Amino acid sequence: MLEISDLRVSYPATEGRVEVVHGVDLRLERGSRVALVGESGSGKSVTARAVLQLDQDAAYSGSIRLDGEELLGMSARRIRSIRGFKVGLVFQDPLTSLNPVMRVGWQIMQPLVIRGVDKKEARRRGVELLERLGVAEAGVRFDDYPHQFSGGMRQRVVIAIAVIAEPELLIADEPTTALDVRVQAQVLELLRDIAEERGLSVLLITHDLGIVAGFAEHVVVMRNGLVVERNDVDTLYASPSHPYTRGLLRAVPKIDGDPAQRLLSVDEIAEETQ
Amino acid sequence: MSLKIALRRPPKRRRSPLAERIALVVIALLVLLAVFGPSFAPYDPLKVDLALALLPPSPDHWFGTDMNGRDVFSRTLAGAQITLSATAFVLVVTLIIGVTVGTAAALGNRVVDEILMRITDVGLALPSIILALGFAVALGPGLLSAIIAVAATWWPGYARLVRSVVREVRHADYVEAATALGVSRWRLVRKHILPNSLDAIYVQVTLDVASVMLVISGLSFIGAGAQVPSPEWGAMIAGAAGNVTNGWWSLFFPGLAMMITAMAFNLAGDWVRVRRDPTLRDGIAR
Amino acid sequence: MTVLAVERLTKQFAGRDSPAVNAVSFEVQTGATVGIVGESGSGKSTLARCVAGLIRADSGSVRLNGVEVVGASPREKRIFRRDMQMVFQDPFASLSPRMTVEELVGEGILVHGLEKNSTKRRDLVVSTLEKVGLSAEHLKRYPRSFSGGQRQRIAIARAIAVRPMLLICDEPVSSLDVSVQAQVLNLLRDLHRDLDLSILFIAHDLAVVKYLCESVVVMSDGVAVEYGSREQIFDDPQHAYTQSLLRAVPVPDPSIERARRAARQQ
Numbered sequence: 001m002l003e004i005s006d007l008r009v010s011y012p013a014t015e016g017r018v019e020v021v022h023g024v025d026l027r028l029e030r031g032s033r034v035a036l037v038g039e040s041g042s043g044k045s046v047t048a049r050a051v052l053q054l055d056q057d058a059a060y061s062g063s064i065r066l067d068g069e070e071l072l073g074m075s076a077r078r079i080r081s082i083r084g085f086k087v088g089l090v091f092q093d094p095l096t097s098l099n100p101v102m103r104v105g106w107q108i109m110q111p112l113v114i115r116g117v118d119k120k121e122a123r124r125r126g127v128e129l130l131e132r133l134g135v136a137e138a139g140v141r142f143d144d145y146p147h148q149f150s151g152g153m154r155q156r157v158v159i160a161i162a163v164i165a166e167p168e169l170l171i172a173d174e175p176t177t178a179l180d181v182r183v184q185a186q187v188l189e190l191l192r193d194i195a196e197e198r199g200l201s202v203l204l205i206t207h208d209l210g211i212v213a214g215f216a217e218h219v220v221v222m223r224n225g226l227v228v229e230r231n232d233v234d235t236l237y238a239s240p241s242h243p244y245t246r247g248l249l250r251a252v253p254k255i256d257g258d259p260a261q262r263l264l265s266v267d268e269i270a271e272e273t274q
Numbered sequence: 275m276s277l278k279i280a281l282r283r284p285p286k287r288r289r290s291p292l293a294e295r296i297a298l299v300v301i302a303l304l305v306l307l308a309v310f311g312p313s314f315a316p317y318d319p320l321k322v323d324l325a326l327a328l329l330p331p332s333p334d335h336w337f338g339t340d341m342n343g344r345d346v347f348s349r350t351l352a353g354a355q356i357t358l359s360a361t362a363f364v365l366v367v368t369l370i371i372g373v374t375v376g377t378a379a380a381l382g383n384r385v386v387d388e389i390l391m392r393i394t395d396v397g398l399a400l401p402s403i404i405l406a407l408g409f410a411v412a413l414g415p416g417l418l419s420a421i422i423a424v425a426a427t428w429w430p431g432y433a434r435l436v437r438s439v440v441r442e443v444r445h446a447d448y449v450e451a452a453t454a455l456g457v458s459r460w461r462l463v464r465k466h467i468l469p470n471s472l473d474a475i476y477v478q479v480t481l482d483v484a485s486v487m488l489v490i491s492g493l494s495f496i497g498a499g500a501q502v503p504s505p506e507w508g509a510m511i512a513g514a515a516g517n518v519t520n521g522w523w524s525l526f527f528p529g530l531a532m533m534i535t536a537m538a539f540n541l542a543g544d545w546v547r548v549r550r551d552p553t554l555r556d557g558i559a560r
Numbered sequence: 561m562t563v564l565a566v567e568r569l570t571k572q573f574a575g576r577d578s579p580a581v582n583a584v585s586f587e588v589q590t591g592a593t594v595g596i597v598g599e600s601g602s603g604k605s606t607l608a609r610c611v612a613g614l615i616r617a618d619s620g621s622v623r624l625n626g627v628e629v630v631g632a633s634p635r636e637k638r639i640f641r642r643d644m645q646m647v648f649q650d651p652f653a654s655l656s657p658r659m660t661v662e663e664l665v666g667e668g669i670l671v672h673g674l675e676k677n678s679t680k681r682r683d684l685v686v687s688t689l690e691k692v693g694l695s696a697e698h699l700k701r702y703p704r705s706f707s708g709g710q711r712q713r714i715a716i717a718r719a720i721a722v723r724p725m726l727l728i729c730d731e732p733v734s735s736l737d738v739s740v741q742a743q744v745l746n747l748l749r750d751l752h753r754d755l756d757l758s759i760l761f762i763a764h765d766l767a768v769v770k771y772l773c774e775s776v777v778v779m780s781d782g783v784a785v786e787y788g789s790r791e792q793i794f795d796d797p798q799h800a801y802t803q804s805l806l807r808a809v810p811v812p813d814p815s816i817e818r819a820r821r822a823a824r825q826q
Binding site for chain 1 (some may be wrong): 599600737738739740741742743745746764765766767768770771772790794804805806807808809810811812813814815816817818820821824
């Protein structure tokens, strides 16, 4: 349902422009969960943000098709109508993605209200969703402000805002990086449940190979603006083909690993294969 | 890493580097003039010769003569020394007092901070002109009164600025790291806190050269500072005020000199600011 | 021999309901690696700073080689700081931007009077840099021209240059990329082995702690809820909090994760 072909993204820099994504291809089937994995500077966030053209200064070339419709070159109005409606967004820092001076409930209702849904109905659906996402006393908390919520709760609010208008695709950019490990587990579980319930396709952007193993069906590994490997999750973890992927997997400390086994950095893997 | 560098935003307005270079050349020239200028003066800046009064600019007198027959060019050169050294003196004194007070307030305990800041507030409340007139009455009018008055009213601004910057720097990670290393308090201030705080000061000083110069000259103009026949630029303009129609050059050239000096330092200040760190707080133009 | 003995250390900040660090006790033996693990707000960072003498503890005792840290005067603190060094989380903020690598790494040596001759001091700096995988060519450069991982190495070099007995690391790899993290962790392991360095390692990532630390203190809300060897904590956790923490840590293995999820759903 989402097809990215030969995407190139460049930004203005101190001299001219610099290209940060050099021709990326990505396919997301309907209802599947794909993880886009990479370290900082890999271009994974830039690629995801390109779908809805969230960065003003970015220049795009290539093609991004959502359900057959070409997104690059689309008018700003059209893109805005897609955001929240066909595509929901969940970002890393709930502190900055929620408006601190607006009540949480109001922010959750927005995607519906601007599409003409009756306020009472929007509120009803919002409270229901918040409850489903595990917020106790959702009816009361609906009228609280963001600062009255903990990090994990705020992230649930962000998820509610993202899915309330029943989008078909959810793009989550490092949604749990700022959260404690137990809350992270809960939020990821929730995300997965909601996605399964509603038949949502999910594009998860992350650097954490642990959460990818428990969440994604397919994995795309990026490095320095290019895709270096893509595979289904089992194959990728069991027998990674690209040295970089192998390096990443060997560099991650595992909770069930043997401490005597030395972690290998990516460079050491590269030396091995030379 | 290279990606991050490449993505740093370019400065919004790209001023032509030519302007900065000219500014720096002008400043260098001014400094040279201030130090050596008077030795190059073709005539004695103070010698009165009424026979030569109010001559327009000519090859003999590049800037003409004023109503007392004194060569305006020579006077302007001499004035450069006076005006610029007075300005420099004020700024140096201001800096020493302001940085000391500001740093002490930022690093000391609450009592020290309160006391120093209240003193600073008093200083800020005094208008330099009134104070200058006061000193003029007490010490007799002259450049010295003007200098003391301006310095006395100027240092609180720096104290405030330094205090706020040092307060922030004091809590920086690298200061904590140096403390953990075992660095003594004195060295902490000298090598870690001050060098990282003074950036804001550099900018402010360059911008203030123009302001201070104008205040000193302004005081001279109203008679509370340098007195006629001193070739201080403000005093020159004051003395020539009556000659607008029949001797415009005796007003124009000192005024032009002041304007060029002010512009050169402002441009240089801007350049220092952009070059140092784009995220620096803007200097407060007074 | 016990390098560090912490006993009932307590610290409560003004205006808060409960102590940030609540009567925490543990020990670090010579050449041991002890990890302090907890979520945000558990008090682990405050604990580290109290131990290092950067924050004044309310009560309790911290003995570094038998010398009491709590309540020490600034002069006394400077003396024992030679034996106890710290590496901080943010590699971009913990190095003074206006000092060169040579000045930074040499500062401890200078301040503690370990080598007064500047040429010999430079040699010491170079050999320390080489221990962390850097070299003499980096001497005159400023921190801003280095990557996060390299800056952390500079910070580590700075800390070990004075040959401390104890190295306190406060989340030193949390802001680094996975592959760089591995390098820095291996570096710490190597230094621990080669210099017989005791390490107190504060982190929120349990897998990292398991890799590096032989003993672990688990903290929650200021309290040390469990304290034991690596095997005890990870293979046989006793406290409910520890168990819930371990349950939540993701494993980079899809089949294991699937099994865990299935088990959860029953």
